[in-house]
Amino acid sequence: MAEKVLVTGGLGYIGSHTVVELMAQGFEVVIIDNLSNTREDVLDRIAQITGQKPVYYNGDVCDANDLEKIFAEHSDITSVIHFAAYKAVGESVEKPLEYYRNNVGGMITLLGQMKKANIERIVFSSSCTVYGDTDRSPVDESSPIAQAASPYGNTKIICEDILRDESVASSLSVVSLRYFNPIGAHPSALIGELPLGVPNNLVPYITQTAAGIREQLTVFGEDYNTADGTCIRDYIHVVDLAKAHVMALQRFGKMDNRFEVFNLGTGNGNSVLEVVQTFENVSDTKLNYRIGPRRAGDVEQIWASTTKANDILGWKAESSLEEMLRTAWAWQQTL
Ligand code: WQD
Numbered sequence: 001m002a003e004k005v006l007v008t009g010g011l012g013y014i015g016s017h018t019v020v021e022l023m024a025q026g027f028e029v030v031i032i033d034n035l036s037n038t039r040e041d042v043l044d045r046i047a048q049i050t051g052q053k054p055v056y057y058n059g060d061v062c063d064a065n066d067l068e069k070i071f072a073e074h075s076d077i078t079s080v081i082h083f084a085a086y087k088a089v090g091e092s093v094e095k096p097l098e099y100y101r102n103n104v105g106g107m108i109t110l111l112g113q114m115k116k117a118n119i120e121r122i123v124f125s126s127s128c129t130v131y132g133d134t135d136r137s138p139v140d141e142s143s144p145i146a147q148a149a150s151p152y153g154n155t156k157i158i159c160e161d162i163l164r165d166e167s168v169a170s171s172l173s174v175v176s177l178r179y180f181n182p183i184g185a186h187p188s189a190l191i192g193e194l195p196l197g198v199p200n201n202l203v204p205y206i207t208q209t210a211a212g213i214r215e216q217l218t219v220f221g222e223d224y225n226t227a228d229g230t231c232i233r234d235y236i237h238v239v240d241l242a243k244a245h246v247m248a249l250q251r252f253g254k255m256d257n258r259f260e261v262f263n264l265g266t267g268n269g270n271s272v273l274e275v276v277q278t279f280e281n282v283s284d285t286k287l288n289y290r291i292g293p294r295r296a297g298d299v300e301q302i303w304a305s306t307t308k309a310n311d312i313l314g315w316k317a318e319s320s321l322e323e324m325l326r327t328a329w330a331w332q333q334t335l
Contacts, residue, residue: 001076002026002027002028003027003028003078003079003249004027004028004029004030004074004076004077004078005022005027005028005029005030005077005078005079005080005081005249006030006031006032006070006071006074006077006079006080006081006119007019007022007029007030007031007032007080007081007083008031008032008033008061008080008081008082008083008084008110009032009033009061009082009083009084009085009125010029010031010032010033010054010056010081010083011031011033011035011038011039011040011042011043011056012033012037012038012083012084013038013182013192013193013194013238014083014125014179014182014238014241014242015031015033015081015083015084016038016042016045016046016191017186017191017238017239017241017242018081018083018241018242018245018246019031019046019054020046020049020050020186020191020242021239021242021243021245021246022245022246022249023046023050023052023054024050025246027246027249028055029054029055030054030055030056030057030070030074030077031043031054031055031056031057032056032057032059032060032061032066032067032070032084033056033057033058033059033084034058034059034060034061034084035058036086037086037087037194037196038194039194040058042191043056045190045191046191048188048190049186049188049190049191055074057069057070060084060106061082061084061106061107061109061110062101062102062105062106062109063109064109064112064113067109067110067113068113068116068117071113071114071116071117071119072117075117077117077119078119078121079119079121079122079123079249079252080110080114080119080121080122080123081122081123081125081245081248081249082107082110082122082123082124082125083125084106085102085103085106085107085125085155086098086099086102086103086152087152088152088200089129089149089150089152089153089200089297090150090200091152092150092151092152092153092155093150093151096151099151099152099155100151100154100155100158103152103155103156103159104155104158104159104162107124107159107162107163108162110122111162111163111166111172114172115170115172120170120171120172120173121172121173121249121252122163122172122173122174122175123174123175123176123177123245123248123249124159124160124163124174124175124176124177125177125179126156126159126160126176126177126178126179126261127153127156127178127179128178128179128180128181128234128263128265128302128304129148129149129150129152129153129156130145130146130148130153130156130157130160130178131143131144131145131146131178131302132145132146132147132148132149132153132299133146133149133299133300134146134299134302135300137232137269137301137302137303137304138267138303138304138305138306139263139302139303139304139305140263140305140307140308141178141261141262141263141305141308145157145160149297150297160176160261163176163259164259167258167259168258168259171258172258173252173255173258173259174258174259174260175248175251175252175255175260175261175262176259176260176261176262177244177245177248177261177262177264178261178262178263178264179236179241179264179265180233180234180235180236180263180264180265180266180302180303180304181201181202181233181234181235181236181265182235182236182237182238182241183201183202183203183235183236183237183238183324183325183328184203184237184238184239184319184323184324184325184327184328185238185327185328185330185331186238186239186327186331187239187327187330189327189330189331189333189334190334191331192238192327192328192331192332192334193238193328193331194335195208198214202233202272202275203235203275203279203324203325203328204328204332205217206275206276206279206287206328207279207328207329207331207332208332209287209288209289210279210283210285210287210329210332211332211333211335215288216288216289216290217276217287217288217289217290218289218290218291218292219272219273219276219289219290219291219292220272220292220293220294220295220298221291221292221293221294221295221298222291223294224294224300224301225300226271226300226301227271228271228273228274230271230272230273231271231272231298231299231300231301232269232270232271232300232301232302232303233269233270233301233302233303234265234266234267234268234269234270234302234303234304235266235270235275235321235324236264236265236266236317236319236324237317237318237319237323237324237327239319239327240264240266240317240318240319241264241317243315244262244264244309244313244315247313247314247315248262248313251312251313260312262308262309262312262313263304263305263306263308263309264304264306264309264315264317265303265304265306265317266303266304266306266317267303267304267305267306267317268303269301269302269303270321274321275321275325276289278321278322278325279325279329281322282322282325282326282329283325283326283329
């Protein structure tokens with residue numbers, strides 16, 4: 001019998017790619033999404049890729065009734081992958097209460113309903129932001145958790161703390177995945193990132209600039225202590241990331257500890273200018289960009305140690321930066 005999994009935020013950027021990989025591996029998927037940062041037609045696009053439409057509920061993880069109904073109608077759900085959350089760092093500084101209510105409150109509501117339905121397995125969407133401004137790259141999972149630079153980052157730290165405490169107090173098993181910088185899109189160009197308004201993140205800003213939607217990219221700072229002076233990040237293809245969630249589900253039942261965390265990155269760092277140059281190469285375009293001042297709160301350089309995910313999950317990122325940017329550009333051109 002196929003294993004049934006609830007994917008919260010399953011129509012979002014990382015969620016939709018994960019749903020595709022889960023279905024390809026024979027999982028039965030139920031999605032809950034409130035469409036706060038995506039569109040309903042993502043469901044049809046998932047069906048186009050996989051040949052099958054997943055079950056979808058337009059609902060909210062902050063609403064206990066929505067979750068109760070799903071768990072009652074699908075009593076064979078055995079695990080949950082929890083993506084549904086707000087993710088804009090700058091917005092979280094302006095609206096902290098909304099971020100805590102949605103990201104922390106939503107997860108508490110979800111855990112309460114999971115407990116009532118006897119569901120004891122959860123994969124959580126965490127972030128490398130929990131490490132803060134580390135000077136120890138590659139950063140491994142035992143690195144200290146830093147004081148968060150934004151309410152968004154703090155929601156990830158708090159949610160991990162709640163999950164760890166609950167895994168001690170009950171029989172909940174947790175795999176928390178700390179994503180580095182997810183970019184790119186599905187090779188079919190049917191699903192990808194749908195940024196609302198002006199993008200904050202580098203790659204959607206680059207592709208929108210190349211597409212003529214934005215006038216010019218500003219590179220935030222060229223005076224960092226790095227080879228070319230721009231910040232370094234570990235960019236990871238969203239499809240590689242999605243595959244790691246399937247491996248995370250397979251980890252349940254074999255865990256040494258009921259709370260485990262894994263970094264998901266490539267293990268390589270690239271500078272902003274390297275990303276710009278690689279994009280220019282793969283898209284055969286000249287990008288209009290200028291060097292501007294540093295952006296407040298940016299970490300100088302961070303990339304992942306991926307040893308733990310490689311050894312224990314048996315997962316490794318496969319895609320090159322070229323491939324990530326090629327798919328991001330192909331997706332942008334469909335918009
Ligand atoms: C990458 C690099 C910028 C835009 C954030 C969150 C993190 C995670 C992913 C998400 C930096 C530079 C960017 C631009 C630029 N969370 N840049 N010009 O800041 O590493 O991580 O997103 O959901 O928690 O903090 O990603 O893509 O914003 O920036 O020069 O217009 O690109 O300074 O060095 P970041 P990013």
